[in-house]
């Protein structure tokens with residue numbers, strides 16, 4: 001049984017999509033061991049508790065990054081977590097955190113990276129006037145929204161869109177993409193050469209500088 005740890009900061013719809021996929025057997029042989037928020041009173045924590053999951057608040061405000069990260073990593077390890085899924089976790093991880101889980105931290109971002117990293121990616125894409133946007137699930141490395149890409153989904157920008165309707169259609173694809181990416185990583189059927197992840201039958205993770 002693979003143990004997932006979810007980190008979030010807000011609404012938690014990607015967390016719910018992952019939990020639903022586990023419950024429905026779409027992500028086999030996995031469970032969510034702990035959900036951690038860096039902010040108190042967020043919907044994601046209430047939802048996790050309502051689902052009977054262990055949910056912790058480890059506030060980050062005003063704390064040095066690595067000091068906070070050490071507490072989060074301690075909680076993840078205490079709960080036996082093998083794969084960390086950032087699901088709307090709006091805080092950069094310290095290099096120390098990333099090194100604790102090599103190729104075992106995933107993030108979802110609401111744009112086709114490397115376009116529009118950072119905050120409010122959907123609004124950035126809409127304002128830029130792109131005709132296609134989407135979402136990206138990627139490994140987390142020491143840089144913001146940067147690690148090797150696991151899954152991307154495209155979403156067309158329609159004439160009648162505003163940033164809200166576009167965000168909503170991207171979010172639907174996020175929920176599908178995250179399950180796909182977790183399945184690929186847990187199955188280990190991929191290889192990473194440089195920045196390129198190739199999903200297939202090989203049970204090998206080969207990272208090159």
Ligand code: GAR
Pocket residue numbers: 008010011012013014015044087088089090108109110118119120121145171174
């Ligand atoms: C999602 O759109 C996610 O892609 C984004 O925050 C939202 C969280 O929603 N993450 C980032 O922008 C990370 N750079 P959720 O709490 O409903 O999953």
